Amino acid sequence: MTTTEQIAREAVRRVLGDAAHADVTTFPGGNLSISVHSGDHTATIDGDDSSGWGWTVDPGTDDGFTGHEDVAATLDDALIGIRGRFGA
Template sequence: MTTEQEARDAIHHAFGETAHVDIETFPAGNLSITITRGKHAATIDGHPESGWGWTVDPGEDDGFSGHENVATTLDEALVNVRAALI
């Protein structure tokens, strides 16, 4: 399971101090992560056992429609999000 602190550490490693991060942890261990950098934002939702979905600059109506992009690991999702935000 990825804890909130492990997620924060991974995000800090990927972005340094250049992004604002909000993380919500759910009882089953799923995480919902919002990363904001400048005028852009990304959401990453997932769990280490089921994978991670991510979207950069989601529309207001996209909140519960799922993610077109998926990654096996949180680190993989962060690499892709970082490439899109920088």
């Protein structure tokens, strides 16, 4: 299964709840960049199903090009990790 923009939005809603808002960008190669906002927190997730998902919670302004703090094999695993950091 390939994670599409719609599948990513549904996963964010399912794992983080209706209060979470996701902005999803799909790139020509099929990888996604997802920005999730919930309450006072923000997370960024980048990746695809074949290479995995890198994610960072509450990135600093100087973190834009330094990569991600954490990596997960699946988008759901990344979202579960984010949920733990959001305190949800």
